[in-house]
Amino acid sequence: MPTVTTDPVVVAAIAADLDAAGFTVERVDALWGAEAAASLHRGTRVAALRALAARETSPLTTLATLFVLGLPVSRSDAERAFPIAGLDGVLAVGLLREGDDGRVFPTVDLRPYAFVDDLGAGSWWIVSDLGELALGTALGEEHVLGIGGASTTLSGLQVPVRVRRVLDLGTGCGIQALHARRFADQVVATDISQRALDIARFNAVLNGVDGIELRLGSLFEPVVGERFDRIVSNPPFVITPRRAGVPSYEYRDGGMVGDALVETVLRGLVDHLEPGGTAQLLGNWEYHWGVDGLDRVRSWFADAPAASELDTWVVEREREDPPAYAETWIRDGGTKPGTPEYDVLVDAWLDDFAARRVTGVGFGYVVVRRAQPGGAGRLRRFERVPETLGSNPAGLGATVARVLDAAAWLGVHDDEALAAAHLRVAGDVTEERHYWPGNDDPTVITLVQGGGFGRRVDADTALAAFVGACDGELSVAAIVGAIAQITGVDEEALRADLLSRARDLVLDGLLLPA
Known part of the structure; x- marks a missing residue:
């Protein structure tokens, strides 16, 4: 693959050209309409x-042809x-590169990429490698x-609270680092791929x-030896057979057997989080x-070291056989x-799963917070929430922050204090x-929650x-x-029942401390 280099003067000029051409999500979509955009998504x-x-032909149609459709144009159009x-x-x-026939490829x-978070609407241009x-x-x-x-899911999970330092573990094209920088003074972005770092650097500039x-x-x-106020990661969690002939993609395969890479990352969080620091990951x-x-x-x-110091919330959104x-x-x-290549790869995957007695794979989010010195984590939540729930266009980061705050509040309110x-x-x-x-x-x-995870809670007349x-x-x-x-019911029995259910409603965000 050709190397992507970052000459700040040239890159700034490229940004000016993209801006002048109106190379935005809205205008690119308008070039071909919703039906064609959906068809592109299907390949x-x-x-x-x-x-x-x-x-x-215009600068906008040329940019869309080159970089979105991945097709060559004439040299004069590119100029x-x-x-x-x-x-x-x-x-x-x-x-770009010049072909032997005078065209530019x-x-x-x-x-272009557009998003909404707690700071408002934003947009960037994002470079990555050409797709299939x-x-x-x-x-x-x-x-x-x-x-x-997965990228947009994780960016939406990032807690929208200002911090000093963030670690983006496995940055890829740098999209999570860009999002993290909106709420951080400094971001450290790591990757095992030098090409990924080159592209991430280009995108930042x-x-x-x-x-x-x-x-x-x-x-x-x-x-x-370093610690951070926040860690975000869309790690290379894909479970891939370790067999000759099965491709191992740097962006998704961590080189370990099964889900060992996710286990390694989760066990290592506590060593790299500042007290009070949080982590949001996919896995x-x-x-x-x-x-x-x-x-x-x-x-x-x-089993992790200092596990008692961690608030832990794991949400499984889907499961595949x-x-x-x-x-x-x-x-x-x-x-x-x-x-034939496809069938060989399916066989390899199924052989691997059968040999290790794997019956399915879950996908979801992991949220972790390290307690302050002398404190202990109080949130231990492992749940399944259907993917159909939760549709906030700004993402679920504010929901994550609220759940962590609610867990801290509940942790210092025993039943007497809650009453x-x-x-x-x-x-x-x-x-x-x-x-x-x-x-x-x-x-x-x-009871129906309109935001967050859109939870629906069955209630009897007393709870309602x-x-x-x-x-x-x-x-x-x-x-x-x-x-x-x-x-006319027994007050003590009712109190015990409603206090327990009130705790769940506070944690879920249906009830808030006044």
Whole structure:
């Protein structure tokens, strides 16, 4: 692969050309429309090409043809697209190459990216390696991945609280480091791939983002002895057979057997987090015969050094059976179903899973916080939340921060303190009631959270009445006493029941300390 070099003067000029051409998500999508954009996402560019054919050539259409569709253009069109940087400058930094036929070819994928976080809307241009659509072949093992679903998931999980230092472990094209820098004074970004670091450096300069230090090395090796206020990582967690002939992609395969890399990262967090520091990561974990996947993750934390100092929240969003998992990642590498190569790789994956008694693979999020000196972690939550829940366009980072704050608050409120506390219903909570025809009493009551994970909590009349009365004016004990008096139930039994359920509602964010 051609080397991508970062000449600050040339890169700044390229950014000016991209800006002048209007190379934005909105304008690129408008070039070919929603249907063609969806077709591109499925790996077909015919609809997009038909739409472009009906338009006059412009710097914007040229940039989209080169860097989004991965197709060559004439030298004259390329020159018009880069009037400030000059075509020779763009060729020199490695974004384009000249063919023998006089046309200019892309050597990288470069596309606009838009996002929303707690600081508002933002946009960047992101360079990565060309995908299989542009290459026409399977990906190379040194491929540097662009922005995908996992990238946006993790960026949305980053806690939107200002800190001093952040570690981005396995930075790839640098997208997490860019997001982290919006809430940090300094970011240290590591990767085992020098090409990934070169591209990450280019992306930082292209978008005018400073304060990111790039280091070469595996996992925590480049930061031995250092601690951070936050660690973010989309590690190379993909479970790949360690067999000759099976490609091992640097961007996704950590070189270890099974889910050992995720285990290694999770066990190493405590050594690199400052007291009060947090970590947000993605990961895979295996299910083995007779062993639940989340139980395996729980055991990694239980056995880790200083495990008692950690708040731990693991959310499994989906689970795949061995064939589905194998097929997903073989297609991701660009090997197409129905080919002999594809079938050989599926066999290799299934042989590996069978030999190690793997029955499935879970995917999800891991959130960790290290306690302050002398403190102990109080949050121990390992749960399954369907992917359909949680749709905040700004991501779930604010939800993560709120859960951690709620866990800390609950940790210093025993039952007596909770009974004396004043709670209020969160503003995004509504209530659904369902009745049998002709009945006055509801058969189903559900509390519905509008933001965060969009949780739905089944409630009986006592819990619904309790939540409805939580307006911050009365204490929990006063509300329980009033409900017991009205319903004629034993107040102590009701108190024990509602206090336990109130803790869950506070942790989930349906109730807030007033």
